[in-house]
Amino acid sequence: MPKYYLTTPIYYVNDVPHIGHFYTTVAADVLARYRRRRGDEVMFLTGTDENSQKNVEAAAKNGYAEIQPYLDMMSGRWRETWTALDISFDDFIRTTEDRHKKAVEKFWRAVEAKGDIYQGDYEGLYCAGCEAFVLESELVDGKCAIHKKEPNRLKEKNWFFRLSGYREKLLAHIDAHPEFIQPVGRRNEVRSYVDKFMSDVSISRESMKWGIPVPGDAKSVIYVWFDALINYLSGVGYGTDDAAFAKWWPADLHLVGKDIIKFHCALWPAMLLSAGLPLPRTVFAHGFFTVNGDKMSKSLGNVVDPKGVCATYGIDPVRYFLLREIGFGSDGDFSLARLAERYAGDLGNDLGNLLHRTLSMTEKYFAGKVPAPATGDTAAVWTAYEAAMDGLDFAAALDAAWGLMRDSNRLVDTEKPWVLAKTDTVRLANVMYTLLERLRQLSWLLEPFLPHIAPKIREQLGCAAAEQGKTWEQAKIWGGLPEGGTISKGEPLFPRLEEPKKA
């Protein structure tokens, strides 16, 4: 059985999840569910990034005297959110866990042994108010924008990672493996960064107190990114479980937002090369979206809470919307008006109504029993769907499924079962079987996206138990719906919503 290891970024716990985090996580969840159905053994890892100065500040702001209790509370909230939204993660890594610290220490030693860590001075502007280094470009009139104080020029001893030593190897890898960085626009962006701008980076801080101590230098803590990236290793046993690590690493896919592409496509692979570990097969960067046309930000007060939206529209419709509306890899807009349209149109009218009308006719003309199988061929739909999913083109995969739906609605119209019922019952049986069988197959194609709705479709088709034990390859064989099965029409899958929320 092939293995498939995929990850989301680990999230900062200085705030609660918003719709953007949900987007990344849903995409990973869809893939995880898809790969499991395809028969892969899947490891889907997500988690929280806790060794950051930001978290320390957040703890203080929220009145916590100790940092760890705050982190425990917040990390718990993230985990609960994903659980409540039925994200099917297999493991949840926290960077304050012991297994992670062990992995980081082992990794540091490996890179150090390679001779890629050296000591140097880091000089920069330090704002006492922020307790952090600030950039020249962040200053307003030479003062910190937040604390209105002039920062001090400070010099501290830092450990540096010889990132520049991997420039040629990285370029060669990027060129030899077109699948390594996707989509292609991101690959070009990273390539030019690696080629022209990439320089050695400081990987420790003396001025920060919270973090994993540098092995052999207790006064310094490891820079948060150097620490955080290693979660992808510690989550599968690096430094703690050699057998598990050998099984899962390298990762098949890191899903990331476009903002952190350089960390994942330059720093991270260089770190791995240094430590003598294989590189992840693919890093895929998705886009960002605005909310109703505006940038999402706390100051604008338009940050969307995923639980809230899902409470109104349901988890499945929101999952569907995010991956259908916005091309994966492109930027887009999250609009409640569009969500309402997709809900009523694609889901209610095309899918829900197709199922409902088909079941009604089955009740009416065949007393609720599945008629004898008719011939049919949906191979092209599956082929298109699989190709799209393998390329992480979720919108195209859904298009393939919707094409079959639209064709089915058209079939009803052209065949007119209500006429056939009086003139040609053999043909009627063929039409009805075709519709029912297509719906059975659609339940499979839709399941990764609509994990709650798909089983309901099968229940209404009366084939839930029989389908449960099938493999993907068995499911796609035409004629899987057995003759004589009893359907059970239920409530509409996507009932009209009273008052669609205004955009």
Next chain:
RNA sequence: CGCGGGGUGGAGCAGCUGGAAGCUCGCGUGGCUCAUAACCACGAGGUCCUGGGUUCGAGUCCCAGCCCCGCAACCA
């Protein structure tokens, strides 16, 4: 010259390696009645940002320019 994305019918978007302009929604007309006021067909509607260039032929390639947006600054 900080980095990047984009400008295609009313709205939102597809258009990969160049060869008769597509999709969804909305709108109009008609059809149907199995169905969640759902479904189906047809139709109206486009200087494919501008100006050059390459080519037998360019949304699709090259150059220049204009405009919008995201990142860079809590944030996928």
